[in-house]
Amino acid sequence: MSRLFTKRRQRHFMMLLKYWRLVFNDHFVIALFFLFGALAYGYSEWLPTLSANQWWTRWLLIIWFVLLAQLGRLATLIKRPDPVFLLPQVKAMDGYLNRAYAYSLLLAGLMTVAGTFAALPFALTTERLSSLDIVAVFLTALVTKDDWLFTARKSISLRWAKQRWRTQVEYWLNPLLAAATTWLVSPLFGLAVAVILDVAMRLVYRDLTIDWQAAVRMESNRMYSVYRFFNLFTDVPSVQGSVKRRRWAAGLIRWLSNGNHPWAYLYARGFVRNTDISGIVIRLTLLAMVLVFLVPVQWLNTVLVILFIYLIATQLLPLYRQYDANVFTHLYPVQPKERVRDFQRLLTRVTVVEAALIVLASIGLNFNWRGCLINLALAAIEVGILTRFYFKLRIKKLSEEY
Amino acid sequence: MALEVKKLVGGYSQIPVLKQVSLTVKPGELVGLIGLNGAGKSTTLNHIIGLLRPFSGTITLNGLTLANNPAEYKQQIAYVPETPILYDELTLREHLELTMNAYGLDHQAAWQRARKLLKLFRLDNKLDWFPANFSKGMKQKVMICCAFMTNAKLLIVDEPFYGLDPLAVHDLLDLIEQKKKEGVAVLMSTHVLDTAQRYCDRFVLLANGQVRAHGTLAELRQQADRPDESLDEIYLGLARDDQDE
Numbered sequence: 313m314s315r316l317f318t319k320r321r322q323r324h325f326m327m328l329l330k331y332w333r334l335v336f337n338d339h340f341v342i343a344l345f346f347l348f349g350a351l352a353y354g355y356s357e358w359l360p361t362l363s364a365n366q367w368w369t370r371w372l373l374i375i376w377f378v379l380l381a382q383l384g385r386l387a388t389l390i391k392r393p394d395p396v397f398l399l400p401q402v403k404a405m406d407g408y409l410n411r412a413y414a415y416s417l418l419l420a421g422l423m424t425v426a427g428t429f430a431a432l433p434f435a436l437t438t439e440r441l442s443s444l445d446i447v448a449v450f451l452t453a454l455v456t457k458d459d460w461l462f463t464a465r466k467s468i469s470l471r472w473a474k475q476r477w478r479t480q481v482e483y484w485l486n487p488l489l490a491a492a493t494t495w496l497v498s499p500l501f502g503l504a505v506a507v508i509l510d511v512a513m514r515l516v517y518r519d520l521t522i523d524w525q526a527a528v529r530m531e532s533n534r535m536y537s538v539y540r541f542f543n544l545f546t547d548v549p550s551v552q553g554s555v556k557r558r559r560w561a562a563g564l565i566r567w568l569s570n571g572n573h574p575w576a577y578l579y580a581r582g583f584v585r586n587t588d589i590s591g592i593v594i595r596l597t598l599l600a601m602v603l604v605f606l607v608p609v610q611w612l613n614t615v616l617v618i619l620f621i622y623l624i625a626t627q628l629l630p631l632y633r634q635y636d637a638n639v640f641t642h643l644y645p646v647q648p649k650e651r652v653r654d655f656q657r658l659l660t661r662v663t664v665v666e667a668a669l670i671v672l673a674s675i676g677l678n679f680n681w682r683g684c685l686i687n688l689a690l691a692a693i694e695v696g697i698l699t700r701f702y703f704k705l706r707i708k709k710l711s712e713e714y
Numbered sequence: 715m716a717l718e719v720k721k722l723v724g725g726y727s728q729i730p731v732l733k734q735v736s737l738t739v740k741p742g743e744l745v746g747l748i749g750l751n752g753a754g755k756s757t758t759l760n761h762i763i764g765l766l767r768p769f770s771g772t773i774t775l776n777g778l779t780l781a782n783n784p785a786e787y788k789q790q791i792a793y794v795p796e797t798p799i800l801y802d803e804l805t806l807r808e809h810l811e812l813t814m815n816a817y818g819l820d821h822q823a824a825w826q827r828a829r830k831l832l833k834l835f836r837l838d839n840k841l842d843w844f845p846a847n848f849s850k851g852m853k854q855k856v857m858i859c860c861a862f863m864t865n866a867k868l869l870i871v872d873e874p875f876y877g878l879d880p881l882a883v884h885d886l887l888d889l890i891e892q893k894k895k896e897g898v899a900v901l902m903s904t905h906v907l908d909t910a911q912r913y914c915d916r917f918v919l920l921a922n923g924q925v926r927a928h929g930t931l932a933e934l935r936q937q938a939d940r941p942d943e944s945l946d947e948i949y950l951g952l953a954r955d956d957q958d959e
Contacts, residue, residue, distance in 0.1 A: 555802045555844065574816040577808075578801065585803040639799055643763055644816035645788035 313404040317411040320389040331542040343619050350612055359437050369438040373431065374491040380427040381456045381487035384420025386464035388412045390531045395524035405522045409465065417461055424457045425450065441499070448499035455506040456490045459513055464530070466517040473526040482513070540588070555585050568658055574646055576654035582634055583658060589631055596624045597666050601673035608676060610683050617674055617687045618694055621667045625698050628659055632710050652707055660699040667691045716741045716899035717762065717868055722771035724761050725923075730769055731757045732923045739868070739899040744890060746914035747903040748945070750953055754923040755903035756796060759870050762901070763793050775868060789817065792866035796873040796903075798853030800845050806856060807841040813860045824863055831859040834885055850877040862889055869893060871902040875909065887913055911945040919949060921956050 336344075362369065388409060398405065428450055435441060435449070460483060466472045467479040486509050494502025539548045561584045568583065570576035583589055600620035607613045632655050635641045671691050675684040717739040725731035732754050739745045749755045760766045762773055764780045764787070773779065778787045804812060814824045832838040835855040840848075845856045854877050861869060871890075875883050890900055890913070904910050910917065917934060919927045927937050927948075935941050938948045 555846070557805075557844070572815045572818075574812055577812055577815055578804070581808065582801075582803045635801070638801065639763075639765060639793070639795060640816075642765055643788055643791065643793055645785045645818075646816055647785060 313401060313408040314411045317389065317408050317415075321415060324387075324389055328538075331548070335542060343623055346615060346619060350616065353612075354607070355433075359433060362434075362437055366438070369434075370495045373435060373438075373495045374488070376427075376431050377453060377456070377491040377494070378484065378487045380424060380431075380453065381460050381491075382483065383427065384416065384423045384457065384461075385534050386413065386416045386461050386468075386530070387419070387534065388468070388527060388531050390527050392528055392532065395528065402522065406520070409520075409522065413461065413465055417458060420457050420461060421454055424453045428453045439495075445499040448503045449494060452490055452494055452499065452503045452506045455503070455510050456487045459486050459490075459506065459510040462510070462513050462517075466513075466520055468523055468527040468530055469517075469520040470523040471519050471521070472517055473523040486513075554587050556587055558585055568661055570654055570657055573650060573654050574644055575651040576657060578635060578641075579631060579655055579658045583628075583631060583662070586634075589628070589634075592627050593624055593662065593666065596620065596627065597669055600624070600670045604670060604674040604687075605676055608678075608680075610680075610686075613674055613676075613683060614687055614690060617670055617691055620670055621663070621691055621694055622698070624666050625659070625663050625703075628662060629703075629706055629710065631655075631658075632707060648711070652711065655707060656699070656703055659703050660695075663695055663698060667695050715739075716743075716776055717901065718772075718774045719758070719762065720772045720774075722758070722761060722773065723769045724766055724771070725757060725769070726766065730923070732761070734771070735920070735923070735925055736771075737918045737925065737928065739901050741867070741897045741899050742894050743915045744894055744900045744902060744913060746910040746917045747901060747920060748905065748907065748910060748917055748949055749903075749920035750905070753920040755920055756872055757923075758920070759793075759872050759901070759903060763791055763870055764788065790867040792861040792864045792869050794854075794857050794861045794869070794871045794874055796876070798845075798850070798857050800853060800856065802844070802846045804844070805842050806837065806845050809845060809856060809860060810863065813863065817864050817866075819864065828859060828863045831862055831889075834889075835859065835882060851879055851882065854878055855882060858886060858889070862893065867898060869898055869900045871900065873904055874902065875904065875906050883909070907946040907949060908944070917945065919952060921953060926952050926956070 389412060432446070432449075441449070463479055463482045463486070467476075472479075489509065490502050490506035492502075493505045542548050565580045565584050568576070568580035597620075600616065603620075604613055604616050607616060668691075671684065671687045674687045675681070715738055717737075719735060719737050722732055722735040723730050735754070735758055737745070737747075737758075747755050747758065757766070761768055764784075775787055775790055778790070780787045801809065801812075810825075810828050811821075813819075814821055829838065832841070835852075835858070837852065837855060837859065845853055848856065854874070858874070861871075869890075874886055878886065887909070890902070893900060902910075902914070911931060916930050917928060918925055919934070927934055929937065931945060934945070934948055935943065938951060940948055940951065943951075
């Protein structure tokens with residue numbers, strides 16, 4: 313059975329690799345590079361302005377470490393047909409799940425270490441920490457993560473799967489207890505609390521025979537969110553967003569459609585009602601608005617405006633081929649040219665609205681009219697370039713692929 | 715001649731599934747395309763509706779071909795697929811409207827036809843529902859409404875009875891009868907042979923991607939030298955002969 317896990321892990325890696333390659337495509341790496349740089353720069357600018365003994369710094373650290381503990385889930389790689397095919401192997405599944413646990417702990421541990429590293433400069437500015445304390449902070453984070461993963465492991469066992477609310481509480485309360493003692497009392501005490509909790513969990517929750525339904529549900533939820541992430545950048549066949557009617561958006565649909573053009577009719581409804589596509593556009597637009605509203609450094613602000621307009625526009629492109637799997641789109645007596653024109657129309661309208669919102673938000677807290685006007689001018693040029701040249705190019709590429 | 719398929723060789727990949735298939739459908743005629751699973755029925759239909767490109771051979775529809783007049787050719791075809799294919803994001807009303815837009819139909823006249831069909835299939839109170847959540851049979855009815863609402867000259871119907879309740883099967887056969895009276899050519903694939911025997915004017919029997927026999931029931935009986943047997947028995951005889959080879 314552990315061979316089975318190894319084989320699955322390899323295949324899983326290959327699949328992830330395939331998608332990561334698509335995620336880090338030409339333009340996105342540059343965008344990411346800038347975003348990361350901007351964040352690091354902002355962080356380093358922000359640290360010296362902090363003075364010690366502010367009441368909220370410790371709470372910020374606690375929140376950070378509680379959230380960090382939620383990162384990295386238990387990857388069992390269990391598949392939907394497993395309950396049927398592996399039914400006689402229930403006992404051997406323990407070995408399988410132990411391998412899965414070790415693998416998940418390794419990945420989650422790496423993320424935890426990275427996250428702790430990121431918080432360290434902040435902690436060192438606001439707290440007085442000895443090197444022993446620093447070691448304790450790292451260990452606490454790792455033990456807490458182990459505790460979290462064990463909670464996930466016991467939540468897919470026949471005996472404990474039904475106590476869902478209790479599992480949820482443990483996911484959040486255990487890291488909170490450890491982090492709170494670390495930062496409010498002392499890191500060494502925090503480590504002690506984390507270890508005690510971890511051991512106590514293992515003593516209380518024994519008899520971990522697998523609950524197939526819960527295990528399949530957990531793993532398919534996990535895979536779904538992985539696919540959804542990749543779906544932001546490329547088409548993942550198994551991700552189908554849910555559909556909401558959104559009656560209130562009837563006016564928006566009418567504005568996005570184009571008379572009796574069938575493709576515009578379809579794209580407008582697909583865009584508004586498919587929660588995947590409209591969801592990502594709305595989320596990214598809101599995020600961009602908040603960011604440019606808060607960032608006062610003019611050049612950084614402008615870079616963010618331009619980057620986000622581009623980033624959001626590219627998220628819309630997969631909609632072009634959303635309906636390729638539907639035979640009827642091939643049967644309609646409609647010229648392919650019309651499809652390209654209608655799609656471009658929709659892209660232009662959405663991009664203009666989204667760009668206008670971001671520029672409007674860039675006025676910021678202190679009504680920086682001048683900066684906002686500069687952003688407006690640059691955004692107008694960018695939208696022009698995007699709609700006139702870039703989209704045409706990408707759509708041509710998309711239609712040729714088919 | 716409404717539809718004329720001549721020596722069609724085709725398939726999904728490099729390997730041809732269809733070998734020299736020829737068939738015709740006249741206006742006002744219902745032709746049954748009969749064959750076992752994997753005989754090539756749906757492949758033939760997919761070639762006719764233009765999803766697949768023939769390796770060789772020609773398909774003409776009232777003198778038009780897909781290569782020379784794609785829009786006009788498609789304008790003349792309406793299709794009911796074997797498994798219902800719907801848009802997740804569109805309501806029933808919007809499916810109908812989209813079809814009207816795509817075929818460039820006059821909305822008022824088309825809605826008049828659509829309302830009759832919806833009433834017949836008891837869907838008229840579900841116009842604002844998402845058909846993606848309907849049962850299999852109801853989805854199939856939506857597909858039928860969309861196809862029969864158009865004024866296409868050729869109807870392609872792939873295994874229409876599967877999943878429909880007996881009442882709906884009866885209504886569908888009535889609808890096909892009506893379309894025939896309007897001069898529409900209908901090509902229907904099926905393996906419900908006793909229904910086919912009662913309603914189809916002519917038959918094309920496919921096996922292993924080849925036309926094994928074609929003609930009216932009387933002609934088929936003559937060819938197979940089984941004067942009193944039903945379509946079912948004739949086809950089983952042919953299919954068994956093939957397996958023995």
